[in-house]
Amino acid sequence: MPVKEKKIDAYIAKSAAFAQPVLNHIRELVHMTCPDVEEKIKWGFPHFDYKGQMMCSMAAFKQHAVFGFWKAALMKDPVLLENAKAESSMGHVGRLTSLKDLPSDKKIISWIKEAMALNDLGIKMPAKPKSTEKKEIVVPDYFIKALKKNKSVWQIFEAFSYSHKKEYVEWITEAKTDATREKRMASAIEMIAEGKSRNWKYMKK
Numbered sequence: 311m312p313v314k315e316k317k318i319d320a321y322i323a324k325s326a327a328f329a330q331p332v333l334n335h336i337r338e339l340v341h342m343t344c345p346d347v348e349e350k351i352k353w354g355f356p357h358f359d360y361k362g363q364m365m366c367s368m369a370a371f372k373q374h375a376v377f378g379f380w381k382a383a384l385m386k387d388p389v390l391l392e393n394a395k396a397e398s399s400m401g402h403v404g405r406l407t408s409l410k411d412l413p414s415d416k417k418i419i420s421w422i423k424e425a426m427a428l429n430d431l432g433i434k435m436p437a438k439p440k441s442t443e444k445k446e447i448v449v450p451d452y453f454i455k456a457l458k459k460n461k462s463v464w465q466i467f468e469a470f471s472y473s474h475k476k477e478y479v480e481w482i483t484e485a486k487t488d489a490t491r492e493k494r495m496a497s498a499i500e501m502i503a504e505g506k507s508r509n510w511k512y513m514k515k
Contacts, residue, residue, distance in 0.1 A: 312341040315349035318356045321370075329370035332406050336368050336377050339415060343422040354465030361429040366422065369401070371504040376401025377412075379421060381428050381435055387421065401505075447475050453482055456495050463503050470507070477508035 314337075322333045333356070340347055340358050348359040355369035364380040378401040382390040390402045403413060412418065457464045467475065478498050485491035501510065 312345065312347075313349070314341075315351065315356075317351045318349050321351065321356055325370035325375075326372065328407055329375040331409055332375045332412065333368055333370060335409060335412065336418070339418050340366065340422060343419050344426055353469040354462050360426055361432075363429045363432075363434075365425045365429055369505065373504060374405040374407050376403075376406060376505060378402040379425050381425060381433070384428060384433065384435065385421065385424050390421070447472065447479055449475070449479055450483060453479065453495060453498075456499060457502070460499070460503070463499055466505055467502050470502075474507045478502070481508055 318337070322330055322337075325333060337356075344358070344360055344365070346360060347365070350357045350359055352364075352367075355367060357367040358365050366377070366379045368375065368377045370376075379385060379390065382402045385391065404411065406412060457467050467478075482491060482494050482498060485494055498508070501508070
């Protein structure tokens, strides 16, 4: 019997109706392919670890769900590689709004097996090159307060890359008036809740 985390049961149960079958299907395929997988909640959404390393994850938002691999950049599939480079969303297979949006079971299973092999070999993601750009972002207290009103929104924001956080903070702090700032914060929170970057409309699809 697969060992399943009750927190993930609860996460799926609270997800939108369209997302539940998608998340359940992904979960079943992961367990079927990798019986020794460990389920965990990290950054507020479900992760699947194998051999003590992260392997893949999934998440649900208001209008779509996502599925991705921790080491997608090291995997062979060109779609995964391209999406990993784009860093346009939390997932590597596009927006999932129903089971029809998922790749075939055969393809997903092949990805899981490849991700398992990387963990079996102990292969780790290469260290990111050091940048001279200052990596500390000062998030205004008023924005932090607005984000923390919804725990999941705050967790999603915290999991964003440095560049995505910076885009949102600059957009909000550059507002000329309080009214504009409030309007931008409301829009930002809505986009963050769906796992979108500030400039998601301009990202390659």
